[in-house]
Amino acid sequence: MGLPAMAQPSPVWNAADIKLQMKKLDTLGSVLYIAAHPDDENTRLLGYLAKEKLYRTGYLSLTRGDGGQNLVGNEQSELLGLIRTQELLAARRIDGAEQFFTRAQDFGFSKNPQETFTIWDREKILGDVVYMIRKFQPDVIICRFPADSRAGHGHHTASAMLAEEAYAAAADPARFPEQLKQLKPWQAKRILWNTFNFGSVNTTADDQFKMDVGTFNPLLGKGFGEIAAESRSQHKSQGFGVPASRGSSQEYFLTIKGNTPKNNLLDDVNTSWARVPGGSKVGALVDAALAAYNMEDPAASVPALLEIRSAIQALPDGYWRNLKLRETEQLIYACAGLWAEAYSTSPTVVPGYNMEATVQLINRGPVKITLEQIDLPGKANIAGKQELAFNKFTSISQSLAVPAGTPESEPYWLAESHPVGMYIIKDPLLVGYPENIPALQAEIRFRIGDQDFTMHRPLQYKYTDPVKGEIYQPLVIAPPVVADLSSQVYIFTDTKPQSVPVKIKAMTDNVKGNVHLKLPAGFTAGTNNLSYALAAKGDEIELRFNINPVKSAAENHVDTFTVVMECNGKEYTQSLQQIRYDHIPLITLFPEAQARLVSVNLKHNGNRLGYIPGAGDMVAASLRQVGYDVTELGEKDIMGGNLQQYDAIIAGVRAYNVNARMKYWQPRLMEYVKEGGKLIIQYNVNGPLVINDLGPYPFSLSRDRVTDENAPVKLINAKDPVFHYPNEITAADFNGWVQERGLYYTVNADKAYTRLFAMNDKGESPLDGAALLAHYGKGCYVYTGLSFFRQLPAGVPGAYRLFVNLISVK
Numbered sequence: 001m002g003l004p005a006m007a008q009p010s011p012v013w014n015a016a017d018i019k020l021q022m023k024k025l026d027t028l029g030s031v032l033y034i035a036a037h038p039d040d041e042n043t044r045l046l047g048y049l050a051k052e053k054l055y056r057t058g059y060l061s062l063t064r065g066d067g068g069q070n071l072v073g074n075e076q077s078e079l080l081g082l083i084r085t086q087e088l089l090a091a092r093r094i095d096g097a098e099q100f101f102t103r104a105q106d107f108g109f110s111k112n113p114q115e116t117f118t119i120w121d122r123e124k125i126l127g128d129v130v131y132m133i134r135k136f137q138p139d140v141i142i143c144r145f146p147a148d149s150r151a152g153h154g155h156h157t158a159s160a161m162l163a164e165e166a167y168a169a170a171a172d173p174a175r176f177p178e179q180l181k182q183l184k185p186w187q188a189k190r191i192l193w194n195t196f197n198f199g200s201v202n203t204t205a206d207d208q209f210k211m212d213v214g215t216f217n218p219l220l221g222k223g224f225g226e227i228a229a230e231s232r233s234q235h236k237s238q239g240f241g242v243p244a245s246r247g248s249s250q251e252y253f254l255t256i257k258g259n260t261p262k263n264n265l266l267d268d269v270n271t272s273w274a275r276v277p278g279g280s281k282v283g284a285l286v287d288a289a290l291a292a293y294n295m296e297d298p299a300a301s302v303p304a305l306l307e308i309r310s311a312i313q314a315l316p317d318g319y320w321r322n323l324k325l326r327e328t329e330q331l332i333y334a335c336a337g338l339w340a341e342a343y344s345t346s347p348t349v350v351p352g353y354n355m356e357a358t359v360q361l362i363n364r365g366p367v368k369i370t371l372e373q374i375d376l377p378g379k380a381n382i383a384g385k386q387e388l389a390f391n392k393f394t395s396i397s398q399s400l401a402v403p404a405g406t407p408e409s410e411p412y413w414l415a416e417s418h419p420v421g422m423y424i425i426k427d428p429l430l431v432g433y434p435e436n437i438p439a440l441q442a443e444i445r446f447r448i449g450d451q452d453f454t455m456h457r458p459l460q461y462k463y464t465d466p467v468k469g470e471i472y473q474p475l476v477i478a479p480p481v482v483a484d485l486s487s488q489v490y491i492f493t494d495t496k497p498q499s500v501p502v503k504i505k506a507m508t509d510n511v512k513g514n515v516h517l518k519l520p521a522g523f524t525a526g527t528n529n530l531s532y533a534l535a536a537k538g539d540e541i542e543l544r545f546n547i548n549p550v551k552s553a554a555e556n557h558v559d560t561f562t563v564v565m566e567c568n569g570k571e572y573t574q575s576l577q578q579i580r581y582d583h584i585p586l587i588t589l590f591p592e593a594q595a596r597l598v599s600v601n602l603k604h605n606g607n608r609l610g611y612i613p614g615a616g617d618m619v620a621a622s623l624r625q626v627g628y629d630v631t632e633l634g635e636k637d638i639m640g641g642n643l644q645q646y647d648a649i650i651a652g653v654r655a656y657n658v659n660a661r662m663k664y665w666q667p668r669l670m671e672y673v674k675e676g677g678k679l680i681i682q683y684n685v686n687g688p689l690v691i692n693d694l695g696p697y698p699f700s701l702s703r704d705r706v707t708d709e710n711a712p713v714k715l716i717n718a719k720d721p722v723f724h725y726p727n728e729i730t731a732a733d734f735n736g737w738v739q740e741r742g743l744y745y746t747v748n749a750d751k752a753y754t755r756l757f758a759m760n761d762k763g764e765s766p767l768d769g770a771a772l773l774a775h776y777g778k779g780c781y782v783y784t785g786l787s788f789f790r791q792l793p794a795g796v797p798g799a800y801r802l803f804v805n806l807i808s809v810k
Contacts, residue, residue: 013334015295016219021334022293022301023054025308025327026286028279028320029271030056032138033097033194034129034163036155037106038065038084039235040144042194043095044228045251048213050096051220051227055139055266056323057097060132060432061088062125062159064413067106067739070616071239071658072581076790078414079579081106083237086584089434090234095227100136100432102128103413103423108739109707110154111761113147113161119421120158127176129166132432134183137319139269141167141191143256150201160193164256167191182429189269190258194251204252209261214249225249236583239658276320282311298335299365305332306449329453337365338388340455342376342442343462348476348537349440350508351406357459358397359442363388372445372452377459378403402477406439408574409477409588439477473586478507481534482576483515483563483593489795490547490595491625493602497526497548500595502563504541505576506534513566517545520559523597524548532565549599556600556797558736563593600797602626603726604804606647610637612659614652614682614789622792623650626800638665648678648807653789656684656694663690670696674777680806683744683785695783696776697750704767705785706741706759713741714758714766722756722773722809729805733798742786745769752776757786773809780809 041059050057066081092099110116145151147160169175171187195203216223225245233241261267273283289304309328315321340361349355363369374383379400416424438458446453461473484503512533526546565572575593610633611620686701713734723729746769753772760766771784791799
């Protein structure tokens with residue numbers, strides 16, 4: 001069977017959209033595209049397959065892109081994966097494909113599949129790919145990458161290896177037999193590699209099977225190069241806005257397994273209704289409905305679509321029968337002009353507490369539609385049987401108690417703590433879904449003609465913004481109370497206590513109880529049991545706890561504390577986190593209300609730092625944690641301010657990639673160094689750069705990186721003062737790093753620079769471009785590709801010690 005449709009608002013289809021969907025109803029073919037990350041997919045090909053060839057088309061991304069960089073904000077890791085998930089869904093709404101995932105987590109750049117499979121559980125991820133193949137039942141599977149080094153990334157290569165293995169395993173009942181309780185073995189006709197020409201790497205050839213996907217679709221009013229550009233430009237967190245292309249464009253394919261297509265991607269696949277036993281009658285009815293379709297009167301097609309629905313229902317249960325039945329029902333709603341939605345008057349609801357829900361409907365066509373019944377969660381039959389009069393708006397409201405046990409709005413793949421590289425999903429039937437199935441839905445029953453229909457609509461939050469107008473957001477299901485910590489890391493360099501503010505927020509009315517901190521050994525809190533009472537939903541109170549380390553840190557150590565809130569006899573430990581960007585829906589999650597307690601033997605000199613923001617890093621906030629006075633610098637500060645007041649100026653990650661003003665600020669920054677200042681430039685990608693000369697002396701940026709966060713690090717000149725003041729730096733300061741050592745290292749550096757470190761991934765030659773230091777005039781310049789933007793927010797003690805030494809260099 002196919003994937004069950006998520007409950008969604010009524011589709012807004014115009015007459016051309018309806019015709020395209022009717023044509024799709026007559027096409028029974030499917031293609032699954034497989035790659036590793038958001039942005040790996042070929043959006044032009046996906047759009048062409050979904051909206052020109054009208055195949056059911058899916059993109060299986062092994063990961064959610066958690067390990068990349070963020071150009072729109074400071075979210076990293078799982079939070080970035082949430083953003084990229086929604087960007088992928090936005091892309092799919094444009095190109096018409098469907099989106100799926102495995103449990104694999106993007107842990108950052110990987111140089112080869114051997115490294116990838118030391119972090120990913122190969123058998124489990126293979127099982128997920130097999131599961132999706134059996135569930136989606138693709139006639140053809142397409143890989144974006146080859147299973148060798150030409151893929152350019154260990155995840156890319158691994159995706160092709162897994163796809164090829166899953167192609168055979170999905171057809172083998174002895175492989176992953178536990179899946180066969182719900183699914184059946186599936187053998188795709190062939191698996192192909194969609195070869196590419198990526199600048200310096202051209203894997204296409206004239207003797208490969210190819211097809212022109214640059215056609216123009218008059219029903220869409222666009223060519224697929226234009227649709228692809230709109231789709232790909234949804235990857236905004238990656239800065240992937242691209243121009244539209246128009247005209248002929250070839251896509252090339254090499255066969256991995258199965259026979260090679262000659263005329264069509266789905267050669268030897270029957271894509272008509274004749275592939276379904278007894279389906280020829282349905283095919284004839286669809287052909288007749290298409291021929292009779294009047295774009296000026298879609299409602300005239302409803303009788304024919306009702307007949308088609310009856311004919312499909314008479315077929316034996318099966319994949320295409322169920323999929324096309326849902327498509328037919330959506331067409332009936334669209335042609336009839338039936339619109340329905342369900343919403344809450346509050347953005348947040350709490351299980352066990354009351355909420356106000358409203359269902360709204362309208363019949364905008366001449367077809368007779370009878371409303372039979374509306375069921376809401378915990379409330380059956382809130383509306384009596386009634387005919388929906390033509391163009392008369394109907395609104396039905398009901399107060400109800402949110403059923404106890406309704407799951408909170410936590411992305412299902414984040415519900416359990418997980419190791420690096422793999423999400424833990426307890427319910428195997430959830431694997432593949434891009435987002436949660438809506439927990440609260442309205443069930444609306446209609447009668448159209450002589451047939452009964454059941455429509456599901458998710459309860460959403462709808463409101464009117466005075467600037468943006470009517471806004472829909474996912475309804476948030478929350479615990480009754482949450483805690484907010486102002487910092488995720490607390491740095492202790494001595495035994496002085498730190499005041500930790502904890503903000504308690506009511507998510508419903510009348511909540512009260514006590515709050516305490518669950519502290520690790522070695523820490524105490526003066527008064528560790530404070531009460532709260534909040535009368536109204538949304539009320540907040542700030543409580544302050546003084547955390548004391550028992551003794552000063554002789555060794556660097558990282559611990560964690562948790563906020564525990566008692567409410568109505570239960571304990572809650574969640575915080576509330578929301579990600580808001582205009583290009584995606586509101587994202588809500590309830591992570592543990594925790595923060596790291598970092599004990600570090602750290603000395604620092606200087607006090608005032610200037611910080612030039614880069615692309616979404618949290619380094620400035622991390623430096624404030626260790627006592628620095630950090631000022632973010634802008635145009636007036638740099639071009640007209642007194643830069644010499646700062647003990648050091650630091651440029652955030654990718655500042656020279658994303659800030660066009662760096663070109664004009666650079667002379668002032670170099671003058672600042674020359675007059676005695678210290679300038680630290682964090683990593684930039686090697687192109688495009690707003691200027692090529694990033695330092696006082698020449699050097700270049702490469703794509704070199706060290707991806708193993710545990711790779712040994714050698715201090716090239718251990719006697720250099722940078723390793724001794726104010727902290728004694730040793731190889732131990734590279735313990736506990738996360739995701740990577742660094743990226744986009746320097747090469748071809750002038751002799752005026754001192755190279756500080758040598759490091760390498762296993763089996764590779766040492767790289768000495770992770771950090772450069774040069775004296776210039778009276779001051780000092782540092783360029784570093786070390787990933788401090790990951791280490792400092794993660795509370796890595798040695799990273800703090802090293803960064804402070806770079807700030808303090810003489």
